[in-house]
Amino acid sequence: MDGVILTPLKIVNNQKGDIYHAMKKSDDGFDGFGEAYFSSIIKDSVKGWKKHTHMTLNIVVPVGEIEFVVYDDLNGNFFSVTLSQKNYQRLTIKSGYWLAFRGVGENNILLNLASIEHDSSEVFKAELNEISYDW
Amino acid sequence: MDGVILTPLKIVNNQKGDIYHAMKKSDDGFDGFGEAYFSSIIKDSVKGWKKHTHMTLNIVVPVGEIEFVVYDDLNGNFFSVTLSQKNYQRLTIKSGYWLAFRGVGENNILLNLASIEHDSSEVFKAELNEISYDW
Numbered sequence: 001m002d003g004v005i006l007t008p009l010k011i012v013n014n015q016k017g018d019i020y021h022a023m024k025k026s027d028d029g030f031d032g033f034g035e036a037y038f039s040s041i042i043k044d045s046v047k048g049w050k051k052h053t054h055m056t057l058n059i060v061v062p063v064g065e066i067e068f069v070v071y072d073d074l075n076g077n078f079f080s081v082t083l084s085q086k087n088y089q090r091l092t093i094k095s096g097y098w099l100a101f102r103g104v105g106e107n108n109i110l111l112n113l114a115s116i117e118h119d120s121s122e123v124f125k126a127e128l129n130e131i132s133y134d135w
Numbered sequence: 136m137d138g139v140i141l142t143p144l145k146i147v148n149n150q151k152g153d154i155y156h157a158m159k160k161s162d163d164g165f166d167g168f169g170e171a172y173f174s175s176i177i178k179d180s181v182k183g184w185k186k187h188t189h190m191t192l193n194i195v196v197p198v199g200e201i202e203f204v205v206y207d208d209l210n211g212n213f214f215s216v217t218l219s220q221k222n223y224q225r226l227t228i229k230s231g232y233w234l235a236f237r238g239v240g241e242n243n244i245l246l247n248l249a250s251i252e253h254d255s256s257e258v259f260k261a262e263l264n265e266i267s268y269d270w
Binding site: 014016017018019020021022023024025026033034035036037038039040041042045046047060062063103108109111113117118 | 158
């Protein structure tokens with residue numbers, strides 16, 4: 001999908017506790033820093049749908065396992081990926097795409113490195129059943 | 136301590152999983168975005184000491200509990216704070232201070248929103264016993 005980038009991330013092993021890369025400003029997909037926040041998601045719960053008209057999202061899952069589904073309403077295409085420490089990648093989503101995500105593990109947390117600060121005027125929301133996807 | 140800022144952060148309750156604020160670019164203590172990474176720290180292990188000569192660190196603990204100790208080698212002062220979801224604050228450390236941290240909980244992860252990308256030439260390292268602190 002055009003506005004979606006998956007970037008494998010490095011885990012640096014350390015006997016006192018591993019280091020997990022997330023993003024450098026020189027990385028592909030970086031579109032400026034506006035805000036960083038964590039979102040936890042309970043197992044089998046789904047948050048979404050939301051479409052940002054300006055924000056680029058850069059999402060990393062340091063804890064648990066989360067399934068992400070991106071929907072392109074211009075052509076009706078879906079893209080999905082499940083991220084965790086085992087599949088440790090950064091998911092970049094440019095503005096203009098719908099996103100929903102589901103908790104897979106027992107404790108699941110994502111970090112979003114958003115390109116702009118939260119602004120409710122640039123977010124469209126839809127109920128889960130308004131975009132039909134077989135979760 | 137002059138170059139250290141503690142900022143209480145908001146946790147937004149949500150029945151599908153809470154949201155944990157970390158940093159906005161308009162926040163006090165933000166000094167530019169260079170790199171974001173996670174560091175895990177095993178219970179009772181201590182990572183440190185390190186002193187950055189250019190990087191400002193902005194640290195948040197979304198998982199577990201971590202004790203941070205900052206040492207100012209100009210006047211011999213220590214500052215310490217233990218962060219967790221229960222004491223959910225952002226720890227800003229400007230360049231020029233020594234930092235070490237200890238895992239307190241069973242699973243502990245910090246996020247560092249660093250003002251510059253990693254550059255080993257701006258980091259001084261010292262062994263744990265070179266700066267005497269009663270852990």
